[in-house]
Amino acid sequence: MFIDRLVQQIKEKKSNVVVGLDPRLELIPRFLQERHFQQQGKTLKAVEEILWDFGKEIIDQVWEIVPAVKPQIAFYEQYGIEGMSAYRRICRYAEQKGLSVIGDIKRGDIGTTSKAYSNGHIGSTLVEGERIEAFAVDAVTVNPYLGDDCLKEFMEDIQEANKGMFVLVKTSNPSSIQLQDLETGGKKIYEVVAEMVAAWSHQALGKCGYSSVGAVVGATYPEQGERLRTLMPKTYFLVPGYGAQGAKAEDIVRCFNEDGLGAIINSSRDIIFAYTKKDQHWREDQYGEAARTAALRMRDDINSHLLQLGKCYW
Numbered sequence: 001m002f003i004d005r006l007v008q009q010i011k012e013k014k015s016n017v018v019v020g021l022d023p024r025l026e027l028i029p030r031f032l033q034e035r036h037f038q039q040q041g042k043t044l045k046a047v048e049e050i051l052w053d054f055g056k057e058i059i060d061q062v063w064e065i066v067p068a069v070k071p072q073i074a075f076y077e078q079y080g081i082e083g084m085s086a087y088r089r090i091c092r093y094a095e096q097k098g099l100s101v102i103g104d105i106k107r108g109d110i111g112t113t114s115k116a117y118s119n120g121h122i123g124s125t126l127v128e129g130e131r132i133e134a135f136a137v138d139a140v141t142v143n144p145y146l147g148d149d150c151l152k153e154f155m156e157d158i159q160e161a162n163k164g165m166f167v168l169v170k171t172s173n174p175s176s177i178q179l180q181d182l183e184t185g186g187k188k189i190y191e192v193v194a195e196m197v198a199a200w201s202h203q204a205l206g207k208c209g210y211s212s213v214g215a216v217v218g219a220t221y222p223e224q225g226e227r228l229r230t231l232m233p234k235t236y237f238l239v240p241g242y243g244a245q246g247a248k249a250e251d252i253v254r255c256f257n258e259d260g261l262g263a264i265i266n267s268s269r270d271i272i273f274a275y276t277k278k279d280q281h282w283r284e285d286q287y288g289e290a291a292r293t294a295a296l297r298m299r300d301d302i303n304s305h306l307l308q309l310g311k312c313y314w
């Protein structure tokens with residue numbers, strides 16, 4: 001199952017870090033941009049090659065030290081078909097390197113439409129009697145706002161194709177309180193969603209004891225993270241917000257269980273664009289090395305905080 005593969009990678013690499021692949025053209029080293037713009041003009045095809053070169057180098061630098069990557073589809077989709085082609089190439093390359101690939105697509109719709117999302121992103125699509133994989137990453141992020149029938153459509157591919165999903169429960173952004181923290185029947189909305197996710201989680205339990213149905217829990221709300229940990233004990237958390245959004249290791253350790261497992265922590269900008277940090281004096285052509293160093297620092301930071309709490313798995 002997806003979750004067993006992920007937990008095995010976490011244990012082997014002794015790392016709970018997910019590298020978020022969120023490329024921003026303006027932050028990609030100039031020499032790399034110029035190489036492709038000179039060859040192919042100011043075209044989306046040139047952008048595809050820039051996104052590919054950049055992402056491949058990041059993956060080459062981090063695949064041995066992290067269990068997973070999380071490409072955020074919007075950063076590719078904004079460049080149209082060529083951007084989506086770069087997304088697919090990056091996802092496939094990461095998979096070849098043995099990484100778990102979490103497609104951050106944040107989809108969710110009425111049942112039939114959700115099924116199409118699931119087919120395209122974690123399952124396969126029927127073409128003239130044959131099933132063809134379009135993106136087929138290991139797991140995706142799902143928006144639960146439309147309710148149970150939306151999640152149900154992803155379950156088939158989770159159970160039959162051994163894939164996974166992370167359902168948005170409490171997001172890291174400042175406005176997440178606006179709707180997610182509203183009270184209904186004595187509970188916050190995010191608690192209601194957590195109960196729904198916990199129920200689905202029980203239908204996709206792996207040998208490791210955790211489920212291939214996970215939850216997105218923002219690192220920027222540590223108290224809520226702790227509460228959610230108790231509401232969804234078997235659910236793996238995907239925790240964004242460390243680094244650029246201000247959350248620290250002491251915040252995210254609350255999302256882990258006593259066994260030292262239960263959460264993977266994402267950082268995007270702070271890792272892939274670490275070379276731009278003024279105090280670190282990297283050259284532009286060292287952007288990959290800078291990303292590796294940042295991912296190692298993050299791994300060690302999290303592990304030492306877990307160790308202090310006696311929560312470190314290894």
Ligand SMILES: O=C(O)c1cc(=O)[nH]c(=O)n1[C@@H]1O[C@H](COP(=O)(O)O)[C@@H](O)[C@H]1O
Nearest residue numbers: 072141171172216218240244245267268269
């Ligand atoms: O689903 C997500 O990954 C996600 C959920 C959430 O609540 N907050 C959040 O920041 N994210 C994503 O996590 C990444 C965070 O990026 P950085 O802030 O650069 O580390 C982005 O790709 C966001 O889209």
